[in-house]
Amino acid sequence: MELQKQLNGNHHDVAMPVERGIPPEEEKFLRQKDDGSKRPQFTDFEGKTSFGMSVFNLSNAIMGSGILGLSYAMSNTGIVLFLILLTCIACLSCYSIHLLLRSAGVVGIRAYEQLGLRAFGHPGKILAAVIITLHNIGAMSSYLFIVKYELPLVIQAFLGQTPSPDDWYMNGNYLIIIVTICIIFPLAMMKHLGYLGYTSGFSLSCMVFFLSAVIYKRFNIPCPLEVFGNYSMNTTTTTTITTTATTTTTDDTCVAKFFTINQETAYTIPILAFAFVCHPEVLPIYTELKNPTKRRMQFIGNVSILGMFVMYFFTAIFGYLTFYKNTEAELLHTYSKVDPMDTLILCVRLAVLVAVTLTVPVVLFPIRRALLQLLFPGKPFHWLRHVIIAACLLFCVNLLVILVPNIRDIFGIIGATTAPTLIFILPGLFYIRIVPIDQEPMNSKPKIQAACFTALGFIFMTMSLTFICLDWASGEKRSLGGH
Template sequence: MGYQAQGPDVPRQSHLDDREALISEHEHKGKTCRQCTAVFNVVNSIIGSGMIGLPYSMKQAGLPLGILLLFGVSYVTDFSLVLLIKGGALSGTDTYQSLVNKTFGFPGYLLLSVLQFLYPFIAMISYNIITGDTWSKVFQRIPGVDPENLFIGRHFIIVLSTAAFTLPLSLYRDIAKLGKISFLSTVLTTLILGIVMARVVTLGPYIPKTEDAWVLAKPSAIQALGVMSFAFICHHNCFLVYGSLEDPTVAKWSRIIHVSTLASVFISILFAACGYLTFTGFTQGDLFENYCRNDDLVTFGRFCYGVTVILTYPIECFVTREVIANVFFGGNLPLVFHIIITVAIITVAMLMSLLIDCLGRVLELSGVLCAAPLIFIIPSACYLKLSEEPRTHSDKIMSCVMLPVGAMVMVAGVVMAITNPQDCTHGQEMFYCFPDNFSLTNISVSHFQLTTQLPVLNISIFQ
């Protein structure tokens, strides 16, 4: 009897062990999924509207120096993102604002709140500009559509995309729910990169190279740093992503940031180099402005990029809304106010994007005014004040270097942006798109034909 009584316990115990193993495996997969989601959210935040201006930053800095600066900005971004979370751990805070508030008091808190609101808000404006510019050219390629049709104009497209896409997506309250959207955005970005790489081979040889195309370095490199900083900054939402992790730790966050930054800099350098090598000195602040409207492959790229920025838009809206919630509502935003504030922010951003049409200037000014302090200055200052590590510690040495560099980039960038504003050819076809007797996108046309006809058709360009 004793033996029979014990018999059923063995399979029951085995069943319990199997169940615990399945639960443990499920939890492990859930944690891994959360980390993957965090990686995609960070990459999506970095590879946003700023990427489209990176080829222009190569023109500003010179290609060799530009690539070195891009590596430098990516390294500083990686370092400062980890530094922020370390600062949060040292101060016992879980938001960028509360970290600065505990470190520098209410004045620092207000300054950061302004910067942390302005940067994503300006990014939202730039996303609207890109959507209007890219999709208007996409719809113009539809057979039978009048290019002057009001319903394919940039203003109507901005309003429509806001009402149909960005507003509903921005009403989410949990940033982790945007993980799949961020993954889709990353896939589309890869497609766009492929198109730009294809065009450097098929189109690049037919575009005349400017005299300063291969200069090592240029005086406007500071302005290039502004564009790069705008492209790489995601500090304003790092605590949001960090908080979405399962059992967040500094070590886990460091791994996520290293992977995200590595992927982002790889995509960015390829995009910047290929875009610049195609057009050299003719490169615009919005790279898609360089391509001819009758280039159907690029038209597909424009469509993909429009989708990408629409999918990135909600992440920036999350941050602007969080700043308002922290400043005015103590961090807790009731549902009604959540909806009202979201609608208000998006409406104002939409109205401003209807009035501004030069993307390059937006990226440059936002980079030097907002991105430089958020990347270089504030994380370093917070860590230096909070950390009790010796002065010779690597984190402290790097922080001491970042502070003056960030201040220099900010001051010099603002001065140069005001005294030496960039040209903007928004909405205009480039000179090499005008000839009717050949197509630049038709690779069957000989190189000799194109290079001999271009100077004749546009001789005034080079005078």
């Protein structure tokens, strides 16, 4: 506690603490090891999560449904430009985690909302909590939308029958309710995020299987393709079929592009940025980490982002080199047009369903924590609140997925505003406001870098909203990916 007492004196010129002396949030969030007589920290929990489990949880938080659209993004940027953009976004995400951890280390707080409180008072706390809630609700909804539309197709394929309106197990609305009650809700009841490391590891293994299938299919699907009804066929089929097929072959259909610039190119930049949003989960994972240090948590962030970078790039390039110009916004749908009854693709669909289902509880934790900070600040852990908040959140998300037939535009607005805010704007502003001026003046290199980083976030936000508005104005059917 000595460090906080020393910092508290010179902190008043850059932040707005609520009261004099030791701020109440520090009392709740700092690890207490002095004599055991003090109240536990916010989580009522001494960090016990291992390095590996923390990597699994953070990687699972990064991994989103947007991976299915990365091949499409590459087809609109080219291989080299895509790699450059992906590398830049990954590096910026690592720097953003550095800013968060540095800010948390100065004031001894490991909660996104409490950093907002220390930086801008209660408006900052409310803003951070609302942004986290909106973004993660959008993420959970996108995962359940995949379950809603993909699970009936998987069941139909495995049963080998045509769906009937009277078959309840073919109704996606019923299926998401069953999946929520039987799988997601029990996992969301875990007291600590660290316990989900095992399910996160299994979820990641499902996505590794997805990547393996993408690589395998690259060498088993010839190019060019021909569309025949709802199927795609290669040109090695008989000429009697090709007479009724709609051929999409051009001279450059099967030629890989290294640089491509079109009206979709700039639209894919936000997609890549959204693919690395994990910042609401960073500080909760840091709180539950065994032997937590800034360097150790930064290494966890770097390893997780590097792993996802490799998985994203290989998924994108092998998917793109399979279909080239025929790559669609949803990669699994493109494979289904080749052979809807392909056993491997059906297994991949099932693996993706398992992966997104097991990711929902991980994404729910930061929302619950944000709501607890807003509604019950300073209250000790209570099981009834823990259960009720999770149940209400899952009920609202299920209702949203069931009642709204197409929420692409809603997700687009939320993603275009919350993702740049969580990655760029808030970490940069927190760093500028929280790190004392006597340690780093405003004209110091770290503060200037943080200011430029924040400005970049506003640029991303403006650009994303501009493309969405152009989408609405032109009426074109574009697909904005993300978590």
